[in-house]
Structure formats: C-alpha cells, structure tokens
C-alpha cells in the first residue's frame with residue numbers, strides 16, 4: 376500500500392544519517408509487531424492498522440503465546456532504555472516519541488498481564504493502560520447540578536424520569552437522521568478547515584448500525600479515510616449530531632488519525648503510528664481531544680446559535696427551545712464523573728450491574744435503557760470510560776493554560792499541535 380512505500384523510504388533516509396534514530400525505528404517496528412501479536416488474543420485491541428499487510432498476516436499465522444509477547448515487550452523496553460541517552464534531549468518531538476514508545480509498551484505489558492489472568496483494581500488498571508487515574512467523587516459532589524436541573528424541571532416523580540420526559544421533545548426523527556448528521560458534519564469540517572490544514576483526499580463514510588455497546592465509533596482505515604458508525608439502538612437526541620460530527624469526525628478522531636498519518640508516518644517515517652492499540656495511553660489523548668474538539672469548534676454561544684438556526688429546523692424541532700435544552704445539557708455534563716464512580720464500583724466488584732445501572736439513573740440521569748447499555752460498555756471496555764471525561768479535562772487544561780486569554784485562533788493552533796504529536800497523558804501534565 377502507498378503508506379508502506381512512504382514509510383520504507385523515510386526510514387531508510389533517516390537510518391543513513393543517524394544510527395540512534397535508526398535504533399528507535401527498530402524499536403518502533405518491534406512495537407508494531409507486538410501490538411499485532413497481542414491482537415490475536417484480544418479482538419478489540421487493534422483498533423486501526425494501516426502498515427505493511429504482511430506483518431498482520433505474520434501475526435495471524437504465528438499466533439505467538441502471551442508469555443512470549445510479554446517477554447519480547449520486556450526486552451524491547453530494555454532496548455528502548457539503552458537508546459535514551461543517545462537521543463537529542465533538546466528535540467521535543469523525539470523525546471515525546473521516546474516517551475510514547477515507553478508508555479505504549481508498558482501498557483501492552485499490562486494488557487498481556489490482564490489477559491493472562493492478572494486482576495487489577497479499576498484505578499490500577501487505568502494507570503497501567505491509560506497513564507491516568509480518575510479523581511474520586513462522592514454522591515454529594517453531584518447534588519448541586521442535580522438540584523439545579525431539578526429546579527428547571529419541576530414536577531412529581533424521580534428527576535431521571537422528568538429529565539427523560541423533557542428530552543423526548545429533542546429526539547431526531549429517524550427519517551431525518553442522515554440529513555441532520557450530514558449538515559453537522561459539513562459545518563464541523565468547515566470550521567476545522569479554517570484553522571487546520573488537512574491532508575488532501577481525506578474523507579469518511581457514515582454507516583448506521585445496531586446492537587452495539589457504544590453509541591458511535593470511528594474506524595480509521597489509513598490513507599486519510601475513516602469509517603464512522605452510528606448506533607441507532609436508542610433514540611438519538613439533537614445534541615448527538617454535533618457531538619458525533621466533531622468527536623468522530625472534525626476535529627476529532629478522523630482528523631487526529633489523518634494528521635498523525637500525514638505528519639508522523641509519512642513525513643517522519645514513524646511506523647509506530649500505523650497501529651493503534653485501543654487499550655493504551657493513546658486512547659486518553661484520542662477520546663480527550665475528540666471531546667474537547669467540540670468546544671474548540673463551537674466556542675461559547677456559537678453552538679447553541681448554530682443548533683437553533685440550522686439543526687433544530689433540519690430535525691423538525693422547535694428552535695425556541697434550543698436555549699433551554701443546552702442550559703440543561705451543560706448541567707448534565709457536570710454529572711459525567713458519576714459514570715466513572717459507577718464503573719469503578721461495578722468493576723471492583725462492590726456493586727452489581729443492577730445497582731450500577733440504578734446509580735447511573737440517579738446520579739447521571741440516564742434512562743434505564745441507556746444505563747443498561749452503559750453497563751455493557753463497562754463490561755467490554757472497563758476503565759476506558761475515564762478517557763472521555765478525564766481525557767477531555769486534561770486536554771482542555773493543556774490547551775487553555777497555554778492559550779491564556781488569547782482567542783480561538785491560538786486555541787486551534789495549540790490543539791493542532793497536540794493532534795500532530797505523539798504526546799501522552801503524563802507529558803500533557805508537565806508544565
């Protein structure tokens with residue numbers, strides 16, 4: 376494939392100049408092969424791969440045992456440590472590359488351990504796989520936003536039911552889904568292109584699917600293409616159009632993957648980026664940037680204005696209700712960490728599925744059907760749940776601390792820099 380040709384050319388050019396970089400390239404190759412090998416034991420592990428097809432075929436044929444994968448990962452980490460003193464400490468991108476390979480390899484080792492039967496607590500697991508631990512919250516932390524939502528939605532019955540009844544007015548009719556999504560995608564792309572140069576020929580296709588534990592998914596296919604799937608099992612509310620268009624598309628997952636391919640794989644020959652292991656620190660950056668990208672694309676009141684003027688009419692909803700809807704949405708966002716608490720208790724075995732779903736209904740205002748879907752997501756993806764909200768907060772802090780009071784263009788610039796670098800959570804937190 377085209378990407379493979381570009382890689383070998385760039386790698387050869389780099390190798391002929393500087394042996395240390397060549398060593399890092401060798402470690403990168405071993406890393407890619409290890410991820411592909413581990414993918415044979417864990418169907419969800421390799422989220423994307425667009426490197427040499429024969430390496431994937433080799434992994435399938437060899438089916439290396441877990442213990443052997445673990446041993447090779449340990450040896451590769453040792454080889455990487457030996458490279459440390461040869462790299463130029465002043466070259467930020469090369470230092471980030473080194474840290475990327477180190478953390479990704481350590482997470483791979485942790486995943487080998489989990490698949491071999493090692494039990495980790497929720498926090499141990501998220502530290503090992505995602506390089507981050509979610510803060511703890513108590514029930515009282517969610518009381519204030521719940522009380523504020525309650526005051527806006529008065530009436531008898533539990534708040535979740537009142538909230539659910541209110542939301543029924545904002546369901547996109549299934550027949551209008553694709554029109555609304557297409558409009559949202561076009562607008563997110565237009566806004567992104569004002570500030571970020573995207574590779575020529577980038578594009579994605581959207582498919583509507585059912586029977587999944589997630590609500591949307593971006594499958595990056597290489598060559599600047601993605602397949603985006605939208606799950607229609609449950610009613611889709613109007614806010615999902617911008618959320619999905621930004622999160623899965625522009626400037627979210629599709630843009631992140633396409634920019635990594637263009638800047639790191641094709642220009643620098645960093646083949647480690649041709650594979651994306653889902654249970655790894657890179658996922659915190661991916662989910663965090665995809666969620667924060669919504670605010671970057673639609674700062675302040677711009678989102679409500681666009682929704683009111685364009686998407687509500689396209690969905691056949693009453694535009695006069697857009698302000699109220701988004702006032703309540705902003706409050707429910709403050710409940711997002713309730714989801715982490717439910718997941719932590721459920722996966723640590725402190726509560727069962729029913730209790731976890733009840734907690735989600737009470738503190739995150741999820742309907743019974745959505746709460747049940749969420750517990751199935753927890754079964755499948757476990758501590759991955761922290762990547763959405765903690766990831767967003769870490770990426771947002773990283774960008775906004777550096778942007779200070781500067782305007783949107785500066786935020787886009789910093790955000791674009793993040794999307795074209797191998798930065799991982801622990802490097803995000805450094806000053």
Ligand SMILES: [Zn+2]
Nearest residue numbers: 622628662665
């Ligand atoms: Zn995502």
